[in-house]
């Protein structure tokens with residue numbers, strides 16, 4: 001892949017909220033897992049775990065935690081990113097870095113994604129079979145989708161990037 005092709009890959013990413021409900025294939029799940037597994041982490045501690053919610057019934061059941069995001073019930077996959085260290089900002093970053101790589105892989109597979117920051121974190125332990133050490137940082141919906149949609153405008157580079165000082 002050339003740098004130009006990679007940039008185009010990033011430029012076509014957008015938040016998708018029109019999933020078809022079709023589950024992902026095992027091969028798609030494999031590539032998404034591998035993308036997350038190879039991500040950088042603070043001191044290589046890998047203080048992150050991911051609960052993959054797959055299959056129509058499981059996704060619909062779990063989407064109840066994502067109350068403000070009813071479209072999540074039709075995702076092909078929900079990813080719950082879990083930090084194993086409540087105290088550590090690095091551990092939170094570890095979760096996000098993996099999930100960002102998983103998102104990029106999902107788009108490379110022709111799937112759409114949407115981050116889900118709004119969900120009932122207190123309900124999640126009950127849904128995954130009990131309290132685990134750490135906390136649920138983030139969810140992401142992944143799946144096949146309908147419609148073209150539109151990418152949102154992004155800030156110009158000279159408003160976002162500064163050379164050496166503000």
Ligand SMILES: Cc1cc2nc3c(=O)[nH]c(=O)nc-3n(C[C@H](O)[C@H](O)[C@H](O)COP(=O)(O)O)c2cc1C
Nearest residue numbers: 013014015016017069114115116117118119151152
């Ligand atoms: C940390 C984070 C949390 C988000 N939470 C939600 C959410 O709960 N529901 C939702 O529909 N979109 C959510 N989004 C998606 C943003 O609304 C979206 O990324 C933003 O509007 C820019 O649009 P784009 O992704 O199409 O470029 C979240 C994004 C991020 C990065």
